[in-house]
Amino acid sequence: MKITHRTGERQAKARRLGALLALAIGLAAAPHMAAAQDDPAMQADGAVDYNGTDENDPLEPMNRYFFELNKFFDTILLKPVATWYDGVVPEPGRNGIRNFLDNLRSPVILANDMLQGEWDRAGTTASRFGINTTVGVLGLFDPAADWGMPQHSEDFGQTLGTWDVAEGPYIYLPVLGPAPPRDLTGFVVDQFFDPLTYIYWDRPKTVPTIRFAVNGIDQRARSLDTLDQIERTSVDHYATIRNLYRQIRSNEIANGKRDFDDLPDIENLNFDTNEPESPSLQF
Amino acid sequence: MVTTLTIHRARGFLAPLALCMALVASAAQAAASTGDAAKAFVEEVSARAIDIISDKTTTKTEREAQFAKLLDEKADMERIAAFALGQYLRTPTPEQKAEYLKLVREFIVKVYVTRLSDYNDEKLDILGAKTKGDKQAIVQSEIKFTNGREPVTVDWWLIKNDGDFKIFDVNVVGIWLAQEQRSTFTSVIRNNGGDFNALLDHLRKQIDKAEAGDLSDITAAN
Numbered sequence: 001m002k003i004t005h006r007t008g009e010r011q012a013k014a015r016r017l018g019a020l021l022a023l024a025i026g027l028a029a030a031p032h033m034a035a036a037q038d039d040p041a042m043q044a045d046g047a048v049d050y051n052g053t054d055e056n057d058p059l060e061p062m063n064r065y066f067f068e069l070n071k072f073f074d075t076i077l078l079k080p081v082a083t084w085y086d087g088v089v090p091e092p093g094r095n096g097i098r099n100f101l102d103n104l105r106s107p108v109i110l111a112n113d114m115l116q117g118e119w120d121r122a123g124t125t126a127s128r129f130g131i132n133t134t135v136g137v138l139g140l141f142d143p144a145a146d147w148g149m150p151q152h153s154e155d156f157g158q159t160l161g162t163w164d165v166a167e168g169p170y171i172y173l174p175v176l177g178p179a180p181p182r183d184l185t186g187f188v189v190d191q192f193f194d195p196l197t198y199i200y201w202d203r204p205k206t207v208p209t210i211r212f213a214v215n216g217i218d219q220r221a222r223s224l225d226t227l228d229q230i231e232r233t234s235v236d237h238y239a240t241i242r243n244l245y246r247q248i249r250s251n252e253i254a255n256g257k258r259d260f261d262d263l264p265d266i267e268n269l270n271f272d273t274n275e276p277e278s279p280s281l282q283f
Numbered sequence: 284m285v286t287t288l289t290i291h292r293a294r295g296f297l298a299p300l301a302l303c304m305a306l307v308a309s310a311a312q313a314a315a316s317t318g319d320a321a322k323a324f325v326e327e328v329s330a331r332a333i334d335i336i337s338d339k340t341t342t343k344t345e346r347e348a349q350f351a352k353l354l355d356e357k358a359d360m361e362r363i364a365a366f367a368l369g370q371y372l373r374t375p376t377p378e379q380k381a382e383y384l385k386l387v388r389e390f391i392v393k394v395y396v397t398r399l400s401d402y403n404d405e406k407l408d409i410l411g412a413k414t415k416g417d418k419q420a421i422v423q424s425e426i427k428f429t430n431g432r433e434p435v436t437v438d439w440w441l442i443k444n445d446g447d448f449k450i451f452d453v454n455v456v457g458i459w460l461a462q463e464q465r466s467t468f469t470s471v472i473r474n475n476g477g478d479f480n481a482l483l484d485h486l487r488k489q490i491d492k493a494e495a496g497d498l499s500d501i502t503a504a505n
Contacts, residue, residue, distance in 0.1 A: 239471075
């Protein structure tokens, strides 16, 4: 009785949100940079999340600094450009650009589908690439999705995840955003699955750079409202983004499957089990 | 003689087998009915929530009040609030705990009425359910949009409290909301050296901010 989501579009959506969280900034109240060491509760145990991850953020002060830095560049540069792009380029144009960029990523997705042993999905990726590059006019359109082959994404960070490689401590970098060791490794390895890397190996990196920038602008434009709302409704914006990033990644690694085995035992959880040795607090 | 013996043997063997089968069947039935009850529960709650959010004749304050009522009836607020404190569950004094429960309820109402305000007349399809024992269920559903937007998956994690299902957590496109709250709540407490009052202050500020946000939205609309 496994709930298996057909991942396709939703996956694509979650991926976009994930990538955009990576690119985009943060906002953040973030006035409190320090203090983890003084905290007795923290020394006692690390709180383990639903997905078996814990707070695991030893570089939090540095991460918060870069988070603020990215937020600054988002405010003065990325967000205005994305807002302009969203307003000036009509929706069919933006969708064409998105489809084109997604199609260009097919070799990376295919390589990771295969490394994960997901042969059906690898077949889908290959067919999509063939159909969309030809019928879809060099990938500007996505007829394959209408024919029952929706877009999905994979990257080498996810592949490592399916091989049970842990995410490692949370790291937030300028420009790239959330980049814990597993996903940063994945980002680097993915470059080697990408034909563009070899085509432009000895040449000026104009085209890859433009692709990186347009991709970032498009993803930011697609999340203007979502990110504003997340900021507005977060008690601690940095911590919210950190948690969202982790949840989105584990959802991507599981390809949208959800299981009680991945969830904490909450049956005996309540305020009244107030004895210190209460067995109900195993999360 | 031989025949009788066989029959005796067969009886002796069949009875436990029948019992086993009956047990398996009833367990399966119980699982199915727990799942069905969970689905029916989600059907009802989501219909009410969509009604509240879609009714644009009400003011935001009225919508918040209706939503709060729905939460009180259908969500396991105490358990959610306890969960959101993570390893700090045992740190508040009774007064802090009472204040926290009050604020967290208000906070959730404000946040979700805001977050849900751009949903209108949407349709929620129940796709399936899985159960854990007879007390917990995850109901999988999908929101379809009338305007052609991509559907959104929503999973509902339910737990029985006094025999009735209550919502414990909701997963939207892969994100468990109570978990998201917990990570920020614990972060605020930790970054203030374990001071529980810091969380209460942050919640108050956030509630004020949401209210101020509402006002500016109204001004913009006018």
